[in-house]
Amino acid sequence: MKNSNVLKILSIFGTRPEAIKMAPVVKKLEDSQGIQSIVCVTAQHREMLDQVLNLFNISPDYDLNIMKSGQTLNEITCRALKGLQEVIKETKPHMVLVHGDTTTTFVGALAAFYEKVNVGHVEAGLRSGNIYSPYPEEMNRSLTGKLANLHFAPTKGNESNLLKEGIDEDKIIITGNTVIDALFKVIDNDYRFEIDILNKIDYVNNKVILLTSHRRENLGKPMENIFSAVKEIVIKNEDVEVIFPIHLNPKVREIAFKILGNTDRVHIIDPLEYEPFANLMNKVHIILTDSGGIQEEAPALGKPVLVLRIETERPEAAWAGTVKIAGIEKENIFRLTDELINNKEEYDRMANAVNPYGDGKASERIIKAIREYFNNI
16 A cells, blocks of 8 residues: 555434534545545435535535435435445546445445445544434444544544453544534634524623523433423523524424413524534523534533433543533423533533544544555555
């Protein structure tokens, strides 16, 4: 491999979160001498993926467009595996890069393995310890870890998880998280939103809460608890406003509108594209979320996060003090949120904690590690 002139790197992703976190890697690959960057998207999520591709000016070389209404995990897996295997056979890359924990991630690694192609796993080593939470992400990332040749771990804690699973230390590179690279590219302190209500909110004098909740495991009673706690917070605190970009899942929308639909100072809006969402995070006071990525992004902006789950695969944020696990019980969510609103000392402690997810240079470290890997073969 030392004498090869050009490294062919195939980046595979299929959802909006993957695209956001892979975008800075793809752009760095495009700018790197001696590397041919190839991009394949499965479009496991179509519309939300396209928003990010347009934002970062990425034109996929291959688009499998597998999304279908009401698709099951089994269907996504089968369609993605067939399409990706054909792309890998045609392009013959030296390495396939996959990201994180989606079905596209696992299937991309599996398709590469079947063709005996090296796999690089971006955002490797995250573990919750519960194979059904988050589902199916926890198993996807564990299985991808078994197939990967290089593991790009955001943190020391992620590295430790991989070492415990028997991964060779020489195959693990601590990089920071690429989401911080992406975030820093889109934040603008003078940003103006297309949705007028977001421009009219008083972010300086009011305590504005950004709420996101969509995880499968929270559907039903947990989500009812979350929304009920938020409603009580608004009723108790007259200076609180809530912005809730609501997920497209009809089950989420049914619960949300039933509990929060007629509540003053709660603004339920359609999902936001990445750039406005990132800038909204930058403006609000605190964030309540069951999302994984927000736990990494918000601390980089100095925003305390309450995690609406019973565990997290991102414990570094909790150790650092940038997030707290609020769980899914109404009383605990209410108590922790109310404390952040009314206890300035506790708020400042979380807001000023050091973000454990890096300095915005993860992509550079990934490209450097890929070059070194092939120089040593």
